[in-house]
Amino acid sequence: MHRPPTAAALSVTAALLLTACGGPDADRAKDTARPTTPTGVTAQAGSATSAHVMWERSTDDTAVTGYEVLHDGRRVASVPAARNMVDVERLAPSTAYRFTVRARDAAGNLSAPSAAVSVTTPPSVRDDRTPPTRPPALRGMVEGTGAVTLTWGRAADAAGVTAYDVYQADSRVHSVPGRATTARVTHLRPGTVYTFTVRARDAADNSSPDSPSVDLTTAPAAGSGPSTAPTGLTATARPGGVALSWTPPATGAPVKEHQLFLDGALATTIVWGAQPPPGPVHYTFTVTDRPGTRYTVKLRARLPDGTWGDFSAQRTVVTR
Incomplete structure (x- = not known):
């Protein structure tokens, strides 16, 4: 004869179901470890109304899922974990800003804010639609298996160059202030050929044509064979x-x-x-x-x- 389950049996079943359904949500609930604080934060004006913020990647006991950029404690940008830079837009010309960066993991834990970095946007330039000239003489030097250093000549602009943007395969991977003519790009793969170009940018956010390109091949990892690239x-x-x-x-x-x-x-x-x-x-x-x-x-x-x-x-x- 079939008998309905007792209250005790239902209680045990509910407990088992709760245990079985723990899964990722339960694991996230147990994750209280905060990611490490981002280091190496830099900020430079990209134009009269934007600033470019970069940082070194954080680590976490599970995984970092994203980063938040803050101005005076207020979040102004968010990016996924694969990125370690962002342009903060809609800023005011001739204004000082202080930015910090913090990392976030899948459980929502936030790292402590990074050390603050300061930047002042340049004055706006009205009706400036003329881009800077093309940066000349791009050269590069490979540094082992995962980094390169690039150098180039100065571009010219009627109102002055505010930043140089480094591109790899049409994706911007680095930016430096307009007074700089060198950049170090890290986090590259061993034994890989990379093609770099540089563009100059002015206060009106006009970008120059690409510089001549330079091809650089990082050193192979220990024990790897020769390059298989055409x-x-x-x-x-x-x-x-x-x-x-x-x-x-x-x-x-x-x-x-x-x-x-x-x-x-x-x-x-x-x-x-x-x-x-x-x-x-x-x-x-x-x-x-x-x-x-x-x-x-x-x-x-x-x-x-x-x-x-x-x-x-x-x-x-x-x-x-």
């Missing part, structure tokens, strides 16, 4: 298309496939039906966008073991 990539605009040339990596066997990436996204796989040439190879693709469209281009090769190798340096091309 080398010598060039991209030349032709009417209605773009012509590419490059040298496949030395793999000990013919490289029959390459993946072509446009603006960071996979565009096509290039397959040679016959024996590919051993030296430089050439490929032309058609573009349908209007003349003046800007593309970034990079490649990687399929290795003999079937995996995809390292990316080539990135090239920028403007259609004709």
Whole structure:
């Protein structure tokens, strides 16, 4: 005969269900450890109405999920954990600001605020629509497996350069004040080729054209093999298309496939039906966008073991 469960049995069942449903929420509830305080915080004026704030990444016993930037204790920006910089916008010209940064984890624990850094925005410049000149003579030096130092010549601007922005593969990775002509970029991967450019910015937030690019390859990690990136990539605009040339990596066997990436996204796989040439190879693709469209281009090769190798340096091309 079936009997309904007793109150005691229901109580035990409820306890078991609560235990079983503990999961991640219960783990987060138990997490009371705060992330470490961000260090190395810097701030410089990007324009008359913006400031660029950067910092070193924090650590946590589980994981840092984001950062908050505060001005006089009030949050003015939030970014995910993958980023360690932000532009704080809508500031007042000729005004002093003090910024701090704190880290946040998945349980909502906040680190202590960083040491405060001060910055003063420059005066506004009315009707300034002329960008600075292109920064000249970009050069770079590799520092081991994870850092590079870049140097360049000064750009010119009628009202003065307020900042230089460093870009890697079209993403800004660093900014320095307008009086500086050098930057150190860290947190890079070993044995990887990086393409850097620099832009100058003025108080009206006009940005210059890109400087000439520089390709830098970080040192390989201990025990790793040679680079598997294609080398010598060039991209030349032709009417209605773009012509590419490059040298496949030395793999000990013919490289029959390459993946072509446009603006960071996979565009096509290039397959040679016959024996590919051993030296430089050439490929032309058609573009349908209007003349003046800007593309970034990079490649990687399929290795003999079937995996995809390292990316080539990135090239920028403007259609004709």
